[in-house]
Amino acid sequence: MNTRLCVRWFAPLSLLLLTACAPAPIYKVTSTTVTAIPMQVAHSPDQYAKGDVIWGGSVVNVRNFPDHTEMEILAYPLDSSQRPQPNAQGIGRFIAIFPGYLEAFNYPNGGLVTVSGQISGNRTGAVDQASYVYPEVTVAQSHQWTSAELRQGHPNVSFGVGVGVGIH
Template sequence: MRSADLTRLTMKLAVLFAGALLLAACATIPEDLQPVPERQPTLAEVLQDPDAFEGADVIWGGVIASVSNMADGTRLEVVSRPLGRDKRPVSGDRSDGRFRAFFPGFLDPQVYTRLREVTVRGQVTGVTDDVVGAFPYTFPQVEAAAVHLWPPLPPEPPAFYRDPFWDPWGPWGPSRHPWRRGW
């Protein structure tokens, strides 16, 4: 093989490999949350003008605060969180507030427990006034067409965790190593 042919082949393989990596990195949105509306209001926009956004399609998510089963369906109260590209709630302390989602079927409160991550696809039906504890609160409401319960994330190791097999200093730390001066 000539050098020019080898260079062209190497370039083609590099482009193919980069394309495969790019495709693998794309976030996949679960089927029950599709189609994703192009323009959707935020919780703050709905709270400011509920009549203007009534009937708007939304995909909102967060963590479950409470579950109430009624004769005609299930009401979820959700602490809103920003969503990632895959529409999974992003962990953290940031929240736009709470919303309520009504699902016309049964959602088992033993499965849909407090602090589980959910994403809801549905239509805004307005707002309702209620309380959180003793604090008066206005909840945007969504009639849910789909409720996606996300699997729990594996626990993160503690911040002080040090792997002794990959830590070059081991449990002694950089200043306590046996072959350093001062020991």
């Protein structure tokens, strides 16, 4: 079998196999799902009012109130499985509003979450000494990512060509 023919079959097959390993998205995108990032919504709240979003990121803070819980989240882009990508540039902060009580201990700072919900407004607050506008999302569904789920679909195989230098 010639090398070209082998590569023509092997490359698409290997891409298909790697794609098959990636988990499916956890939330369904609908016609009312807004693709704007939190930073855009904070700058133009009227344009996105009552839109549905699927956002995720890193937990910054959890605050409980008598009838709901608020989670401040530093948003990151999501991959095709809707997992936050914390190695990317942050894309704004938002407040996720959950009905009822969430145990803050179960959502440690830096933990990764993805939420699905509706934009319910904006709030002015502060990040350190700087004033900040937070979009608010009333959460319909949420998912807290485990380290095993974050690794899923990322094979521990690497290919490379290089030169190694050792000192004896």
